Amino acid sequence: MAKLYYRFGTMQSNKSNQIITTHHQYTTQGKRCLAYSTPVDTRSGYKKIKSRIGLELDAEYISESIFDDVKALHEEKAVHVIVVDEAQFLSKEDVHNLSDITDELDIPVIAFGLKTDFRNELFEGSKALLELSDAIDELKTICQFCNKKATLNMRLLDGKPVNVGETIQIGDEEYVPVCRKCYKKRLELV
Numbered sequence: 001m002a003k004l005y006y007r008f009g010t011m012q013s014n015k016s017n018q019i020i021t022t023h024h025q026y027t028t029q030g031k032r033c034l035a036y037s038t039p040v041d042t043r044s045g046y047k048k049i050k051s052r053i054g055l056e057l058d059a060e061y062i063s064e065s066i067f068d069d070v071k072a073l074h075e076e077k078a079v080h081v082i083v084v085d086e087a088q089f090l091s092k093e094d095v096h097n098l099s100d101i102t103d104e105l106d107i108p109v110i111a112f113g114l115k116t117d118f119r120n121e122l123f124e125g126s127k128a129l130l131e132l133s134d135a136i137d138e139l140k141t142i143c144q145f146c147n148k149k150a151t152l153n154m155r156l157l158d159g160k161p162v163n164v165g166e167t168i169q170i171g172d173e174e175y176v177p178v179c180r181k182c183y184k185k186r187l188e189l190v
Ligand SMILES: [Zn+2]
Pocket: 143, 144, 145, 146, 147, 148, 178, 179, 180, 181, 182, 183
């Protein structure tokens, strides 16, 4: 039985790199891996997944017709796995459609993304993935300010930590991985 996987991590936790590596491993073995991203983040350029160490991969954007799209592709030539980047930006409906791909077409789906936003609140896609996934893994990285494991994302605006503003803002500000203690301390929540 295929599974729906959710691999979450903070910023800089190597998610895009793992997607590209997974895709490479499957295709090297002659297996068909479909790569998808979400249309919210277009920084990588149109339909591109880019890792911080310079690797890149073409990807399709997830749409409402994802189940039918994959079904048609699978009938044409067997699909062995599906990888999804920026899964936090999926809608609840998208996640349900991905679970249908796993259950009805028996294709494993591996979704990579952030768990929480800079206010430490779950994204819609993350929440649905935590509720529905068969297997959940955490990708680890280190806090920007100390050596503890980072579990939260901090938004820096002009270099200063902020926890207000729109959930999805892509561009000028910077996001860094931090531990809970540094998050509270820097935002003066303690
Ligand atoms: Zn820290």
